[in-house]
Amino acid sequence: xxxxxxLDCNNFYAxxxxxxxxxxxxKPVVVLSNNxxxxxxxxxxxxxxxxxxxxxxxKCRDLLEAYQVKKLSANFPLYADxxxxxxxxxxxxxxxxxxxxxDEAFFSLGEHKSQEFLLLRxxxxxxxxxxxxxxxVSIGIARxxxxxxxxxxxxxxxxxxxxSLCFDDEEYQKAFVDSVLSDYAIEDVWGLGFNxxxxxxxHAINTALDFAYANRRWVRQEMKVxxxxxxxxxxxxxxxPLEQLEQEPLAKSIISSRSFGYAVKDLGLLQEAVANYxxxxxxxxxxxxxxxxxxxxxxxxxxxxxxxISLENTITLxxxxxxxxxxxxxxxxxxxxxxxxNLEYKKAGVVLWALKDRKSLQLSLFASAENFxxxxxxxxxxxxxxANFGANTVFYGAMGxxxxxxxxxxxxxxxxxxxxxTTSWFELPCIS
Amino acid sequence: MLxxxxxxxxxxxxxxxxxxxxxxAMPALDLNKFLLEHPASSFFWRNSVRAYEKYGIFxxxxxxxxxxxxPQKKLLNLVIYExxxxxxxxxxxxxLLKKNDIDFEFWGVITVVIRKxxxxxxxxxxx
Numbered sequence: 274x275x276x277x278x279x280l281d282c283n284n285f286y287a288x289x290x291x292x293x294x295x296x297x298x299x300k301p302v303v304v305l306s307n308n309x310x311x312x313x314x315x316x317x318x319x320x321x322x323x324x325x326x327x328x329x330x331x332k333c334r335d336l337l338e339a340y341q342v343k344k345l346s347a348n349f350p351l352y353a354d355x356x357x358x359x360x361x362x363x364x365x366x367x368x369x370x371x372x373x374x375x376d377e378a379f380f381s382l383g384e385h386k387s388q389e390f391l392l393l394r395x396x397x398x399x400x401x402x403x404x405x406x407x408x409x410v411s412i413g414i415a416r417x418x419x420x421x422x423x424x425x426x427x428x429x430x431x432x433x434x435x436x437s438l439c440f441d442d443e444e445y446q447k448a449f450v451d452s453v454l455s456d457y458a459i460e461d462v463w464g465l466g467f468n469x470x471x472x473x474x475x476h477a478i479n480t481a482l483d484f485a486y487a488n489r490r491w492v493r494q495e496m497k498v499x500x501x502x503x504x505x506x507x508x509x510x511x512x513x514p515l516e517q518l519e520q521e522p523l524a525k526s527i528i529s530s531r532s533f534g535y536a537v538k539d540l541g542l543l544q545e546a547v548a549n550y551x552x553x554x555x556x557x558x559x560x561x562x563x564x565x566x567x568x569x570x571x572x573x574x575x576x577x578x579x580x581x582i583s584l585e586n587t588i589t590l591x592x593x594x595x596x597x598x599x600x601x602x603x604x605x606x607x608x609x610x611x612x613x614x615n616l617e618y619k620k621a622g623v624v625l626w627a628l629k630d631r632k633s634l635q636l637s638l639f640a641s642a643e644n645f646x647x648x649x650x651x652x653x654x655x656x657x658x659x660a661n662f663g664a665n666t667v668f669y670g671a672m673g674x675x676x677x678x679x680x681x682x683x684x685x686x687x688x689x690x691x692x693x694x695t696t697s698w699f700e701l702p703c704i705s
Numbered sequence: 706m707l708x709x710x711x712x713x714x715x716x717x718x719x720x721x722x723x724x725x726x727x728x729x730a731m732p733a734l735d736l737n738k739f740l741l742e743h744p745a746s747s748f749f750w751r752n753s754v755r756a757y758e759k760y761g762i763f764x765x766x767x768x769x770x771x772x773x774x775x776p777q778k779k780l781l782n783l784v785i786y787e788x789x790x791x792x793x794x795x796x797x798x799x800x801l802l803k804k805n806d807i808d809f810e811f812w813g814v815i816t817v818v819i820r821k822x823x824x825x826x827x828x829x830x831x832x
Contacts, residue, residue, distance in 0.1 A: 295788040295810075358745045365745075405746035405773045694748075701751040701767065704783065704790045 276382040276391050276414055276439045277515065278367075279421045280398065282359060283409045283429065285376035286314035289355045290345055292407040293694045293702040301342040305330060308532045309346055309686045346687035354695040358406055366398060369515040379418060379515055388440050395435045414439050418513045419506035420450065422463035423481065427453070447509070454482035454507060464503040469496060481507055529554040530571070530622020534686040537618045543572065544605045545673035550623045551604045552672060555597045556659075558625055559652060564593040564634060567626035568600060570607040574618035584611045587626075593634050596648045597655070600625070601671050663697060740817050746773040748813070750783065750790070757792045762818055768792075769817035777814055785810040 282288060286304040291297045301318035305311065312319075312328050322340050324333050330344075337344065356375045364370050367380040382391050395412040402410050413425025415438035428436035438453065440446035460470040462481050472495070478484050484492075485507035493501045502512040529550040537543055547570055558565065571585040586607040594600065604623055631649065658667050665672070692700035724730075741747055752766045760781055762768060770783045776795060784793045786801070787808050792815065793801070801809045823830070 295785045295790060298785075298788075361745045405743075407772070698749075698767075701749050702790065704750050704752045704757075704768070704792055705754050 274416055274439075274443075275384045275511070276386055277379060277416065277418055277421045277511070278382050278391075278395060278412055278414045279373070279377060279379050279418070279425045280363065280402075280410050280412050281425050281429070282376035283411055283434070284314060284316050285356075285408065286345075286347070286352055287316040287319075288408045289352050290348070290691055291316075292355070294691060297343055301340050302345065303337070303342055304345050304347055305689070307347055307687075308534060309344075309688055310532070313347060344689045346690040348691050348693070350693045350696045351691065355406060355408065359402060359408065359410075362402055362405060363398070366401070369517055371515045371517055379421065381515060382414060388437065391437055391439055392435060395437070396433075399434060409434065411435070413437075415450075416446075416509050417506040417511040418515075419463050419503055420509070423453070423457060423461075423507075426461060450509065451482055451485075454485055455480055457481040459484060462503065462507070464499065469500065472496075525626075525628060527554045527557050527625045527628070528622060529557075530620065532620045533618065534684055536574075538614070538616075540609065540612050540614070542673075543612065543618060543621060544608050545671065546621050547604050547608050547623060548601045548669060548671040548673075550621065551600045552597050552669065554623055554625050555595065555600050555652075556656060558628060559595050559656060561628075562631045563628040564595045564631050565600075565625040565628050566590045566593045568603055568607065569624040569626060570604050570611070571622050571624070572608070572611065572616075572618055573620040574616040576616055582613075582616055584613065584616075586611045593629055594645075594648065595631060596652050597669060599648075601669055605671065740769060742816070743771055743773045747771045747816070752792070760792060760794065762792060762815075763820060765820075767819040767821075768815050769819070770813035771816045772813040774814040774816070776811060781815040783812040783815060785812055 287297075287302045290302065290304065297316075299318065300316070301322055301324075302316040303312045303319050303324060304314035306313045310329060312324055312326065312330065312333065315324055315326065319342055322336060322342075324336055324342070330337070336342070352375060359376075360370070360372050360378060363378055363380060368383065369381040371379040373379055382394055386394075391414050395414060399410055399412055402408055411425055411428040411434040413421045413423065413428050413436055415421040415424045420438050424436045424438045428434055438446070438450050440449060457480055459465065459473050459479055459481060460467075462470075462484065465473070473479075473484060478487055484504055487504060489501060489504060492504045496504075505512050531546075531550070533546070537546070567587065567589055569585060569587040571583065573581070573583050576582055588603055588607050590599065590603055608621075634645075655667050659665060692702065694700060694702045737744075748770050750768050750770055752762050752764060752768060755764045757763075762781070768783070776782055776798065778795050780795060782793050782795065782798055784791055784798060784801075785808070786793075790812065798811065801807065802811065
């Protein structure tokens with residue numbers, strides 16, 4: 274029997290920050306969302322004083338002040354780099370690594386291994402990552418992914434940070450897993466959404482064990498094949514293989530959007546913001562060597578009566594392109610068309626639809642292949658410069674001033690941001 | 706992970722005579738390979754004080770710290786002392802680690818010091 278493990282970094286964002294700022298150790302720490310609006314990560318100390326996940330800052334301001342909680346703006350370049358480091362340590366040490374999220378990964382611990390071996394191996398990995406990257410991790414081990422996820426949730430709460438549902442004796446294992454499942458609420462099962470959990474409760478399926486032994490035909494009928502898979506996985510039959518991706522899959526569309534730091538009323542500033550989102554989305558598109566000819570701009574805001582209003586505009590381009598400049602001018606035109614001066618805007622975004630491989634493109638009657646190659650070359654060049662010398666070293670005038678511009682107040686508030694410690698020579702952590 | 710490649714075009718093709726050195730060509734020297742033994746567990750830090758001149762580490766120097774190594778005799782270490790990051794030699798560190806009444810923690814072993822004498826990208830100083 275194979276053993277599947279999932280490793281999950283504890284309080285990942287807070288741990289990343291602590292690695293380079295010793296004053297954050299042993300103190301309650303919260304990390305705030307892109308606009309310093311909501312709590313998106315908490316250290317154990319912050320959890321203990323009752324700050325909720327996703328809670329808006331204004332709602333927990335008293336708590337934050339009373340306990341002198343350290344607030345940090347999200348520093349995604351740092352988290353992404355440390356995530357890569359965690360994954361690369363894992364990649365060198367385990368088989369069949371499947372990166373599941375920024376701070377979680379499934380992997381195989383091999384087949385026909387003894388229960389002692391599995392626990393020892395998990396402990397070694399846990400210690401290695403804690404020592405080398407300063408990040409505490411929890412590991413759940415089981416025969417299926419769904420059970421491993423469940424074991425991981427238990428591991429987070431025990432002292433070891435490791436919990437295994439794999440045993441040498443199969444009958445003992447079955448009895449043990451059943452006893453754990455009988456104590457596990459249906460809402461906490463991986464892969465079941467809020468609606469399905471409610472549906473199952475209504476049918477007197479209250480624990481993971483009830484679901485594991487539910488009538489499979491009924492499950493299949495009511496919850497499709499995904500529901501059946503979860504049910505089988507809880508019963509110990511592995512239905513979800515480890516997926517090793519050579520490259521991250523790209524969805525058929527790319528979206529880039531943000532909330533503004535302040536309400537924006539000015540068309541020029543909106544267009545500036547939209548240009549920035551286009552550049553982000555177009556860069557991502559070029560990384561996958563795709564092009565688009567269908568572009569959507571959306572704006573969200575309030576009118577004078579405070580009613581929420583949402584505007585959008587979709588444009589078809591005359592031909593497929595991956596050039597930021599073409600997309601920017603189209604997006605700005607689209608913005609202008611729907612702009613309503615009576616609204617206050619809180620958010621804007623762009624979507625690039627119907628992506629196609631650049632290499633398989635049919636050029637239209639009017640587009641010369643040469644122009645297209647030039648355009649592609651120019652954009653790749655800009656991408657290279659920005660990759661080597663820092664984001665937005667070279668940028669389009671339409672994006673507005675990139676640094677500390679008084680006018681560009683649509684940019685998200687990030688008042689408590691720590692340095693890009695591992696990705697910028699200018700923001701290295703300091704020895705004193 | 707770290708962007709520091711040898712940024713030179715690899716090889717040019719000769720249009721006339723093929724190079725007699727072609728079969729012996731090797732990739733150019735790469736500082737990353739030379740200095741970064743463990744890229745996943747190594748971090749760059751900047752020294753902002755003059756206190757470590759006795760160790761040959763000057764103000765403004767960049768040091769590379771490897772967290773996958775055991776503290777080594779005769780080597781320098783990055784440590785946390787009273788919430789601040791400091792450089793500490795092995796002997797002093799062993800002494801301080803034994804004390805229970807202070808906030809002292811080992812962070813990593815210093816493996817490399819980088820000192821840039823000038824910013825060579827400045828075009829005014831080119832020949």
